[in-house]
Amino acid sequence: MDSFPRTVVGGVSMPRLIIGTNWFRGYSHTSLAKDRFIVEYQDAKRVAAVVSVFLEAGIDAVQLTRTGCTIILPDCNENGIVDADDIAAGRSLDVNSNGTPDECETVYVVGDTNCDGVVNFDDIDPFVVALSGQAAYDAQYPDCDWLTADCNGDGFVDFDDIDAFVGLIGS
DSSP states (O other), X not given: OOSOOEEEETTEEEESSOBOOHHHHXXXXXXXXXXXXXXXXXXXXXXXHHHHHHHHTTOOEEXXXXXXXXXXXXXXXXXXXOHHHHHHTTSSOOTTOSSSOGGGSOOOOTTOTTOSSSOSGGGHXXXXXXXXXXXXXXXXXXXXOGGGGOTTSSSOOSGGGHHHHHHHHTO
C-alpha cells in the first residue's frame, strides 16, 4: 500500500482513519487511575512519536476529544506528507516562516502587472486592464496574478491603487 486509503467528506480529502487523542489526553474509558496514568505518562515527545507514525502512513486527521473537532493537517503540495514535516525535514522551504511551503505560495512583485520581474513603464497598460476587472486581466495575462495590481495592499484592485502604482514606477 503506497498510502493509507482516503475518502472525501464535504469536499475535503481525509484518511479513512482518524488519529484519536484519548490516550494522549487521559481518557482511558476504564478508570480514573488509568486516566491519571495516561496524563502522567504522555509527554510532548511521546505524543509526537506516535503522531509521526500516523503521518508517515498518510493519516493526517486528528480527532480532538473535548471539542469534537477534526483537524486536517495541511498538505498543500499533495505529496502525502504534512507541510510541517516537509519544512522540518528540509524537503520544502519556508523562507517567510508562515508554516506554508514556499512552492505552495503565489509569489509576485506588487506593481509588476506584466510579470517580467520589474516594475516599470511597461506595466502601465496591464495595470489599466487590471482596473477593468479580473476576468479581463486574466484573459490577457493568464500567467500573471491579478493581485499584482493591488498596489495599496487592501486586497482589491481598484482606483485606490493608482497612486501607489505611480509611486512604484517612480521608485
